[in-house]
Amino acid sequence: MKRAQSAILAATCATLTMVLAMFVGRFTLGTPLIPELIAQQIFALVPLWLFTPIIRLLGFWAKWLAFALAIVGYMAGGIALGWGYAGWRARSQRVPSIAMACLFGMAIWFAVMTVGLPLLGVGFFGVRLRGGVWAGSGGLLALHLLYGVLLGWLAPVAMAADRAQQPSQAASFRLGRRALLRSFVGLPMLGLVTAAAAQLCLTVAARLASASGLMFEAVKGLASEITPTAKFYTISIAMFDPSVNPRTWRLKIHGLVEKPLSLTLDDLKAMPAYEAYVTFLCISNEIGGRLIGNALWTGVALQDLLAMAGVKEGARKVVFRADDGYSTGVPLERCLRPQTFLAYAMNGDALPREHGFPLRAVIPGYYGMKQPKWLTEIEVVDHDYLGYWEERGWADEAVVKTMSRIDVPPHRGRVPLTGEVIAGVAFAGDRRIASVEYSIDGGQTWREAQMKPALSPYTWVLWGANLDLPHEGEYVLAVRATDGQGHKQDARVAEPLPDGASGYHKLRIKTTHA
Structure with a gap:
């Protein structure tokens, strides 16, 4: 095995173990998770003009994509540094030293504390970390020492794997690829991988959502009055x-x-x-x-x-x-x-x-x-x-704008001329909803919808009506609401940034053939 390949494998083993230990520490001891801080800073620095299209394109996955990229980037940096160290030890032909590798890990830790953390918005030595300076810096020091110990342990294996190709080298270093992998697999830290992965999956799974359920209870596809x-x-x-x-x-x-x-x-x-x-x-x-x-x-x-x-x-x-x-x-x-x-x-x-x-x-x-x-x-x-x-850049006042939504029928759905229902929700913050109107011609004419009484002055209302269409063809449905102060929903289309979206919700439907 070539020297470079051995060094990369040793660096990868050390970096992966440190990152896994960092994940476990994050969920058990509150140790800072550097990729998490990187992802949060990425989102904090995204220009406002770019924020909305990213969220529209990727939704909730935007945050997880940033997190994944942060993990990849952080690991790439750790592997590159470890590769350089392992390669240097292999080229130096010196007796490998765990102590020297620990000093190398401490040097990286010091750079992270004095340069990395301030750039990530948590201050010099992490003064603004939630767990405090000592807990945060101490946990990161332990992780980087672990990284150094593993490099000091595995770099000699990389050297030996290279020397194993030369009969004149000492037999004590002829470990090869299998020995290197056995050394890594034997690390006690790998026993914690399952716990970290399980915790991450539970966190992601807890964010999954959907809606169902109301004449309101009989309308399939309409939001539940009380969201589970x-x-x-x-x-x-x-x-x-x-x-x-x-x-x-x-x-x-x-x-x-x-x-x-x-x-x-x-x-x-x-x-x-x-x-x-x-x-x-x-x-x-x-x-x-x-x-x-x-x-x-x-x-x-x-x-x-x-x-x-x-x-x-x-x-x-x-x-x-x-x-x-x-x-x-x-x-x-x-x-x-x-x-x-x-x-x-x-x-x-x-x-x-x-x-x-x-x-x-x-x-x-x-x-x-x-x-x-x-x-x-x-x-x-x-x-x-x-x-x-x-x-x-988001609004400081952040007062809810009157909004309404069509839940059924679905966009581009096919409906019969009679017997179908149009229904949805409307909300105006603490101003109540006075009325809801719907249109079958894209907003040229309006019809009054029936509303279910709100559960409180601070909740949405469920609305609905029988959807009777005059003839076969394509229709553009629209909805608008009027709040308790007599103000109609703003028809002007506006993006969510900076103070919330406005405009009528519209969708297209087609009738089914008789």
Whole structure:
């Protein structure tokens, strides 16, 4: 086996093992996962003009594609560095040294801490890492030492494999390809591969969703009035959702308050509960999109917590911070409304991890970006504050625009002249829906649809009507809604960026032959 091939195999073994150990550490000890930080930074730096078409083309897979590319790039860098080291040791004809390889690993670690992490947005030596400087830097140091140890162990094998082709070399180094592979397969770290892969698959599988179910219950294909928790859409900035320990978790309320608070989950559950059906809509939802869901949320009124803390004069905004590093600012006035609350339960069960366990904000009337999950901190401030998405060009106000959607019949579906139903959902944040109209001629004329009464002032409504068509042919269906303030849905077509999509949802159908 050629020297270069031996060196590449040794470097690949060391890099792969380090990355696998990094995955396991991420889900067990909270060790930073460098590819995850790279993927998050890629998304943070994507130009606004490019963001929407990427999401439209790839959907949720855009984030996972960035993550996959980050893993490939990170491993390529580790393999290249390890290859250079192993090749240098092989060419030097010196006795291999694990100590020297450990120093090499520490040098890479130092470069990552002083150059890599600042470029990834978590600061010098990872000062902004969620687990803190010592936990993050210590975990990464251990991983890079592991990388060095493996290089120091496997690089001699690569040397020996090269020397094995020369009869005059010492027999102690004649291990060859099989010995190298046996050494790697024997690594204890490989026993952890199954656990890491299983955790990753569970995380991805938890994000899969679809909708079914209503005259509303009899209409096949219409969204369920209450979205099942497992089918409720999820959006987050992190590659993997935080795993929060409820025993050590605290909600801190501070800033311009008379009495800073630090509350446990049990403290919050001991307070009078507030419960409401509230619909969530993602600001990046396209016209006719599915990033919307309705659920029953249970928690505690935010105005009660702010009253306990005692808000000082001059306060303007309330800043919410989350365990995954996300943050956003909301006007104080909105936070003092009785319908704004912090939820610890969803659809009658404890808040699931993917929806923000142990606590998330529920602020009717706003898009989902203003209702963060995994809350850890609430700060009252006297100045404006732009959070994660606002700094990247999304609207700070983020008030829900009136929207409506056709669920049935499907686009380009074939329907009979009579006996078919047209149905869907409509939503206007906290302004209610007053009426829904549909059209069979692309919006030239309109007909009133029937609505099912909303579950609360803050939810969508289900709407429907019998679809009777005058003659055979092709039709363009459209829908529009009017909110409780008398304002009709905006007909102008606009992209989601920066303040949410607008325009009528339209689709084409054809009649079936009699």
